Amino acid sequence: MLESVDLSLRMSKGEYKAQIEDLYIRIGELQRKAWKMNIPIIIVFEGWHASGMDSIINRCMLAFNPMGLRFHVIVKPTEEESKKPKFWRFWQKIPAYGKIAIFERSWYSRSIIESFDKRSRYNELDYYVKEINKFERQLTDDGYLLMKFFMHVSQEEQAKRLKLYEKKGIPISVVSEELDYENEYKCYFTLVDEMIQKTHSSHSPWTIVEAENLNYATIKTLSTILVTMESYIISRLKSNISLLVSKSIADFISSSNGLLNADLSLMIEDERYEREKDLYQKILGELQYELFQEKRPLMVVFEGWDAAGKGGNIRRIAEKLDPRLYKVEPIGVPNDYEKSHHYLWRFYRRVPDAGHITIFDRSWYGRVLVERVENFCQEERWQQAYEEINEFEETLTDFGTIIVKFWLHIDKEEQLRRFQDRESIPEKQWKITPDDWRNREKWDDYLKALDEMLLKTDTKYAPWTVVESNDKRYSRIKTLSTLVGAIEKHLR
Numbered sequence: 254m255l256e257s258v259d260l261s262l263r264m265s266k267g268e269y270k271a272q273i274e275d276l277y278i279r280i281g282e283l284q285r286k287a288w289k290m291n292i293p294i295i296i297v298f299e300g301w302h303a304s305g306m307d308s309i310i311n312r313c314m315l316a317f318n319p320m321g322l323r324f325h326v327i328v329k330p331t332e333e334e335s336k337k338p339k340f341w342r343f344w345q346k347i348p349a350y351g352k353i354a355i356f357e358r359s360w361y362s363r364s365i366i367e368s369f370d371k372r373s374r375y376n377e378l379d380y381y382v383k384e385i386n387k388f389e390r391q392l393t394d395d396g397y398l399l400m401k402f403f404m405h406v407s408q409e410e411q412a413k414r415l416k417l418y419e420k421k422g423i424p425i426s427v428v429s430e431e432l433d434y435e436n437e438y439k440c441y442f443t444l445v446d447e448m449i450q451k452t453h454s455s456h457s458p459w460t461i462v463e464a465e466n467l468n469y470a471t472i473k474t475l476s477t478i479l480v481t482m483e484s485y486i487i488s489r490l491k492s493n494i495s496l497l498v499s500k501s502i503a504d505f506i507s508s509s510n511g512l513l514n515a516d517l518s519l520m521i522e523d524e525r526y527e528r529e530k531d532l533y534q535k536i537l538g539e540l541q542y543e544l545f546q547e548k549r550p551l552m553v554v555f556e557g558w559d560a561a562g563k564g565g566n567i568r569r570i571a572e573k574l575d576p577r578l579y580k581v582e583p584i585g586v587p588n589d590y591e592k593s594h595h596y597l598w599r600f601y602r603r604v605p606d607a608g609h610i611t612i613f614d615r616s617w618y619g620r621v622l623v624e625r626v627e628n629f630c631q632e633e634r635w636q637q638a639y640e641e642i643n644e645f646e647e648t649l650t651d652f653g654t655i656i657v658k659f660w661l662h663i664d665k666e667e668q669l670r671r672f673q674d675r676e677s678i679p680e681k682q683w684k685i686t687p688d689d690w691r692n693r694e695k696w697d698d699y700l701k702a703l704d705e706m707l708l709k710t711d712t713k714y715a716p717w718t719v720v721e722s723n724d725k726r727y728s729r730i731k732t733l734s735t736l737v738g739a740i741e742k743h744l745r
Contacts, residue, residue, distance in 0.1 A: 254453075255446045255461065260407050262463045269468035273312075276475045280316040283482040284353065288321055290489060291350040293397045296478065297359045300404025302437055303414035304464045309404060310357055312471045313478065317353060327358040329366075336548075336606040338652035339363075340388055344601035347392065349593035360385055361401075361452075365444050378444060380651075382451045387644045393456040394637050395595045398485045401457060402474055403449060404464040408438040517664050517723040526726040533733035534573040540740045541574055545608040547744060550654040552605060553612045553736060556622070557661030558699075559689045560671040561722050562729075566661065567612055569729045570736065579610035584619065596620055596630075596638075597645055604649060617642055621706045626698045639709040646715040656715040657739045659732055660707065661722040665696055 287294060296313075300306045314324065325346050334342045340360065348354040364381035393399055406414075415435060453459045460477050464470040521529075544551055553570065555563045567581060582603050591599045597617060605611040620638040624630045646656055663671075672693070675685040692699070711717045718735050722728035 254450050255403075255405060255442070258405055258461050258463060260405065260410070260463050260465050262469050263466040264469035264472060266468065269472060272472055273475075276472070276479060277316045280475065280479050280482065281318065283479065283486065284317050284321065286486055287353075287398075287482065288351045290486065291396075292486065292489060293348045293350050294353040294482070295348065295392065295397055295399045296353070296355045297361070297399070297401040298355070298357050298404065299359065299361050299402070300462075300464065301406055301411050303411050303418060304404035304406045305467050305470065306357065306404045306464070308467055309462075309464065309470050309474055310355065313474055314355060316475060316478070321351070322353045322355065323348060324355050325357070327356060327360075327362060329363070333606075336608075337604060338649055338654070340384060340648060341601055341604060343388070344598055347397070347595065347598060349590070350396070351593070360388065361448060365441055365448060368444055369440060378447060378451075382448065384648065384651075385452050386454070387648070389452070389454075389457040391597070391641050391644065392595060394641070395634070396489075397595070398482065399457040400478060400481055401452075401459045402477070403445075403459060403461050404470065405461050406465050408442075410465050411438055515662050515719055515721050517662070517667070517721050519721045519727050520724040521727045521730055523726070526730060529730050530569060530733065533730070533737050534569070536737050537570065537733065537740075538573045538575070540737065540744070541578055541610065543744055544610065544655075544740065545578055548607040548653070549743065550605040550607055550649075550652070551610040551740065552649065552654055552656045553610065554616045554618075554656065554658040555612070555614055555661065556616060556618050556659070557720075557722065558663050558668055559692055560668050560675070560684075561661035561663045562725050563614055563661055565725060566659070566720075566729050566732045567614060569733060570612060574610070578608070579612065580605075581612045581614060584613060584615040597641065600645070604654070607653070617645065618706060618710070621710075622699065622702050625702050626695055639706075642710055643712055643715075646710075646712065650714040655740060655743045657736055658715060658717050659735070660703070660717055660719050661728060662719050663722050665693075667723045668693065 298306055298310050310324075314322065323346070330342060343360050346354060346356075360381075364378075364385065368378045368381055389399055412435070449459050449461075460474075462470050462473050555567060557563050571579060571581065587596070587599060600617045603611060603613075620630065621635050621642070625632075625635040650656060672685055672689060675681040707717050707719070718731075720728050720731050720735075
């Protein structure tokens with residue numbers, strides 16, 4: 254792909270001046286349209302060192318209103334970032350809806366460098382290709398416009414520029430990187446070319462920019478940005494019209510009746526409950542330190558019916574843990590800032606550091622439960638979420654994260670009894686809200702959504718455990734024993 258690029262292309266100063274102002278005006282207008290339509294835009298710049306990328310980026314940034322723009326320079330991960338899954342830090346930097354993020358180097362540079370580094374645990378290019386394609390598809394499925402540019406110069410031109418930089422005292426990079434700039438081309442050319450080919454797709458294509466002439470490279474980059482933004486905005490306008498004309502109808506027929514067969518009569522007596530609770534809590538406390546020593550993150554996910562006992566189960570898990578090594582994340586309705594991002598963004602921000610535990614009281618599964626049933630998102634988006642959730646969890650487990658997911662199951666009669674109990678006891682009244690009663694009216698709709706969720710997101714790397722919870726003591730012991738067993742399985 255790179256070998257076929259014509260690097261002789263040039264543009265005079267006169268031609269450049271004749272085009273640049275018009276491009277700036279038109280791109281500025283498109284930025285305002287994208288802002289009004291809530292379209293988020295990501296522009297990725299990659300290229301050889303000394304390719305003039307910094308100058309090209311600076312010229313391109315002048316086309317945008319800085320109020321809606323963020324610029325990110327990507328270097329080697331910090332100590333904090335190294336404790337998280339590899340794409341965690343990039344999720345932190347994706348723009349809100351209607352905003353623009355420009356990346357000088359990105360997930361591509363880091364992937365190339367680490368693919369070449371045999372000391373890295375991730376030194377296979379195919380691993381990075383899979384993760385990148387997954388990451389970019391999730392963004393574009395959510396409505397992000399993604400543009401990727403590679404600034405290309407010949408090896409001879411790069412060598413000439415590097416010598417000139419050295420002579421003039423110009424820094425090759427303004428950040429510290431342990432790279433062999435003189436041999437970069439020879440070391441990375443094959444990997445770069447292969448990476449570009451394997452991550453070039455219809456939803457996130459690459460544009461190779463002939464960068465031996467700064468004027469030509471700038472105009473080509475800005476022209477591509479202009480045409481891509483125009484085309485995307487037009488397609489979004491057409492899509493919005495078509496959604497008004499015809500609303501899709503869900504066609505799902507449940508194929509799993511596992512919940513209907515759950516034995517909710519299971520119980521455990523007081524004496525056995527206290528004995529086993531103490532035992533499992535003791536073991537869990539010891540395993541917590543093993544997780545820390547092994548640098549294995551643990552995520553415990555609780556979903557379940559309202560009043561199924563999530564809070565009580567979480568307290569029994571946390572009761573004997575070291576508070577320095579765990580945290581509980583109660584997940585409620587997303588705030589306006591969280592709503593302005595991809596729905597997984599707020600969960601990426603909450604994943605545990607290596608060796609730490611995070612317990613989620615509700616989670617990302619709200620997308621395919623509450624948001625589906627209450628029509629808070631379009632059907633297309635919650636249908637896509639099954640694959641996105643599986644990929645999210647696979648990315649975490651590839652990093653070494655242990656994921657244990659619980660659905661606390663009760664029947665409709667037990668839920669009614671607990672609701673009435675909460676209303677009648679003053680110290681429990683804070684637990685019951687009008688939303689709980691309203692959700693109960695949609696029990697069958699939630700059951701249908703739950704059935705599909707369990708069917709489509711029960712994976713080998715992040716399986717579901719249905720916990721029969723009509724008896725709270727039985728529920729807590731099953732949760733504790735399952736959690737202990739899952740940790741021991743991964744550590745031994």
